[in-house]
Amino acid sequence: MPLPILGFMNHFVSSRILPNNIIFMTKYLVLFGFILLVSCKASSDALAPSTKKVEAVLDDWHEAAAEADFDRYFNHFASDSAIFMGTDASERWEVAEFRRWAKPYFKRGSAWDFTPVERHVYFSDDEKIAWFDESLDTPNLGPARGSGVLKLKDGNWEIAHYNLSIPIPNAIVDTVVKQIEQAQQDSSNN
Numbered sequence: 001m002p003l004p005i006l007g008f009m010n011h012f013v014s015s016r017i018l019p020n021n022i023i024f025m026t027k028y029l030v031l032f033g034f035i036l037l038v039s040c041k042a043s044s045d046a047l048a049p050s051t052k053k054v055e056a057v058l059d060d061w062h063e064a065a066a067e068a069d070f071d072r073y074f075n076h077f078a079s080d081s082a083i084f085m086g087t088d089a090s091e092r093w094e095v096a097e098f099r100r101w102a103k104p105y106f107k108r109g110s111a112w113d114f115t116p117v118e119r120h121v122y123f124s125d126d127e128k129i130a131w132f133d134e135s136l137d138t139p140n141l142g143p144a145r146g147s148g149v150l151k152l153k154d155g156n157w158e159i160a161h162y163n164l165s166i167p168i169p170n171a172i173v174d175t176v177v178k179q180i181e182q183a184q185q186d187s188s189n190n
Contacts, residue, residue, distance in 0.1 A: 066113040069104040078158035085163040
């Protein structure tokens with residue numbers, strides 16, 4: 001079935017209102033525009049699966065912690081030298097260390113439960129590195145924030161770096177800074 005716009009132009013050809021070369025060019029310009037429109041849509045759809053794949057990895061990673069699936073959780077990391085940064089200033093672990101620290105939490109039946117509320121994912125120009133930030137709802141920390149880097153290896157996205165933080169409202173930052181200073185002073189006195 002011919003496209004309606006091309007049928008409309010055929011009317012002009014048969015009635016000889018426009019010269020043939022203009023009609024010929026007009027038909028192909030309309031066809032070219034249609035192909036360009038469809039290819040642009042296909043190209044924007046091609047980006048979506050990468051974002052979806054990164055989000056699927058992060059969602060599964062969070063779910064593995066909630067279900068205390070130790071192996072599934074740690075298999076999402078790129079290597080034992082990937083980094084996990086927790087909320088405490090002392091919590092900067094390579095995954096090999098983090099695995100040892102986290103094992104007791106996984107053994108109790110549920111490690112931790114982070115539910116993404118909002119997430120933004122970005123890609124390097126070659127689409128082999130992704131970075132993200134996410135707002136999290138957590139039962140024990142309250143509102144939290146995660147950010148990190150994933151790398152594409154053999155068609156799979158792997159977490160290379162993750163940083164968990166608790167956003168502090170500016171209205172109470174002075175109080176929190178004083179509490180942090182006091183806690184540091186108390187720990188140095190012990």
